[in-house]
Amino acid sequence: MKDSPIGIFDSGVGGTSIWKEIQKLLPKENTLYLADSKNAPYGEKSKEEIVRLSRKNTEFLLQKGCKLIVVACNTATTNAITYLRDNYDVPFIGIEPAIKPAALNSKSRTVGVLATKGTLASSLFHSTSENHAYGIQVLEQEGTGLVELIEKGELRTVKTRSLLKKYLDPMLDKGIDYLVLGCSHYPYLIPLLRELLPEQVRIIDSGEAVARQTKAILLERDLLDSYNGKVKHQFYSNTDKTVLKNLLHNTDAEIEVSYLDF
Numbered sequence: 001m002k003d004s005p006i007g008i009f010d011s012g013v014g015g016t017s018i019w020k021e022i023q024k025l026l027p028k029e030n031t032l033y034l035a036d037s038k039n040a041p042y043g044e045k046s047k048e049e050i051v052r053l054s055r056k057n058t059e060f061l062l063q064k065g066c067k068l069i070v071v072a073c074n075t076a077t078t079n080a081i082t083y084l085r086d087n088y089d090v091p092f093i094g095i096e097p098a099i100k101p102a103a104l105n106s107k108s109r110t111v112g113v114l115a116t117k118g119t120l121a122s123s124l125f126h127s128t129s130e131n132h133a134y135g136i137q138v139l140e141q142e143g144t145g146l147v148e149l150i151e152k153g154e155l156r157t158v159k160t161r162s163l164l165k166k167y168l169d170p171m172l173d174k175g176i177d178y179l180v181l182g183c184s185h186y187p188y189l190i191p192l193l194r195e196l197l198p199e200q201v202r203i204i205d206s207g208e209a210v211a212r213q214t215k216a217i218l219l220e221r222d223l224l225d226s227y228n229g230k231v232k233h234q235f236y237s238n239t240d241k242t243v244l245k246n247l248l249h250n251t252d253a254e255i256e257v258s259y260l261d262f
Contacts, residue, residue: 001067001223002067002222002223002224002225002226002227003030003225003227004030004065004066004067004223005029005030005031005032005064005065005066005067005232005234006022006026006029006030006031006032006066006067006068006069006070006214006218007031007032007033007034007061007062007064007066007067007068007069007070008022008031008032008033008034008069008070008072009033009034009035009036009054009057009058009060009061009069009070009071009072009073009076010033010034010035010036010072010073010076010184010185011036011037011039011040011041011042011043011053011073011075011076011147012035012036012037012040012041012147012150012151012185013035013037013150013151013185013237013243013244013247014072014073014147014150014183014184014185014186014187014188015033015035015070015072015073015184016033016035016235016244016247016248017184017185017187017188017205017207018070018072018095018184018206018207018210018211019031019033019072020207020251021207021208021210021211022070022210022211022214023233023251023253024211025208025211025212025214025215026211026214026215026218026224026225027231027253028225028226028227028228028231029218029224029225029231030225030231030232030233031232031233031234032061032064032066032233032234032235032236033233033234033235033236034057034060034061034236034260034262035235035236035237035238035239035244036053036057036238036262037151037237037238037239037243037244038238038239038262039053040147040148040151041075041116041147041148042073042075042076042079042116042118043075043115043116043117043118043119043142043147043183044116044117044118045075045118047079047080047118050075050076050079050080050118051079051080051083053076054071054076054079054080054081054083054084055080055083055084055087056262057076058084058088060262062088062090066090067090067091067218067223068090068091068092068093068214068217068218068221068223069084069088069090069091069092069093070092070093070095070210070214071084071092071093071094071095072095072184072210073095073183073184074095074096074097074115074116074118074119074182074183074184074206075116075118075119075122075183077094077095077096077124078094078096078118078119078122078123078124078125079118079122079124081094091217091221093210093213093214093217095184095206095210096119096124096125096128096182096206097113097115097119097125097128097180097181097182097206098180098204098205098206098209099111099113099128099129099132099133099138099180100128100132100133101204102133102178102180102202102204103132103133103134103136103138104132105178105202106136106177106178107177108175108176108177109135109136109137110136110137110139110174110175110176110177111133111136111137111138111139111176111177111178111179111180112138112139112141112168112171112176112178112179112180113138113139113140113141113179113180113182114141114143114167114168114179114180114181114182114183114186115140115141115142115143115180115181115182115183116142116143116147116182116183117142117144119182119183120140120142120182125182137174139170139171139174139176141167141170141171143167143183143186145163146160146163146164146183146185146186146189147183147185149163150185150186150188150189151185151239151243152243153242153243153246155188155189155191155192156191156192160189160192161192161196164189164192164193164196165196168193168196168197172197172198172201176201177200177201177202178201178202178203178204179193179197179201179202179203179204180204180205181203181204181205181206184205184206184207186205187205187207188247190203190205230254231253231254232254232256233253233254233255233256234255234256234258235248235255235256235257235258236257236258236259236260236262237257237258237259237260238259238260238261238262241257241258241259244257245257
């Protein structure tokens with residue numbers, strides 16, 4: 001199974017930010033990415049619906065022979081990963097807001113979390129906050145509408161800027177010095193965020209940590225691919241492929257993007 005692909009799924013194109021970190025750290029690994037853009041965003045759905053979609057995505061990736069699955073969606077991780085681990089015999093890597101490093105390093109003792117409704121309402125998010133942010137003021141902000149704009153490729157439009165400013169200003173007024181991105185779509189907004197945030201406010205996302213954990217689990221299970229031949233990266237989307245292709249256009253890896261009626 002060493003040359004089997006790493007499977008990755010997200011409620012759309014945002015998880016490609018996680019894929020890029022994995023591909024950078026593990027350049028010899030084959031990957032298979034599923035963008036469930038037709039059902040984006042997951043953050044507005046019920047837990048039962050999120051579990052159903054996550055199960056459907058998982059079964060597709062397993063049918064394709066994936067040796068490990070990265071749930072590259074904060075909402076799916078916080079609502080469904082326990083179910084997935086209990087019901088499928090394959091390692092799962094989840095993604096959740098990186099509150100711990102923000103809380104440990106905050107000087108103002110106030111950090112902001114920009115995430116979806118589904119992530120912020122989950123028990124996993126609240127237990128993470130309680131365990132790692134004692135004595136820290138954690139300001140939660142739902143990023144309503146941002147996923148939809150990113151799915152349309154609107155990364156720097158006036159509408160996106162205005163919405164971000166609306167969400168950031170109340171947190172800045174309360175003195176945050178860290179902004180935690182709690183959705184895998186949001187790293188694509190970092191260039192715009194840097195324009196809107198003061199220099200002293202640091203942005204944290206989970207991409208590098210997920211890549212490191214993926215490598216660690218592959219090593220632990222003796223699944224790391226050491227093959228030196230051609231590496232294959234397959235991407236599937238159940239909507240228009242254009243935005244997905246645009247987000248991947250500057251990668252050095254050889255990729256294949258296909259439409260999937262899913």
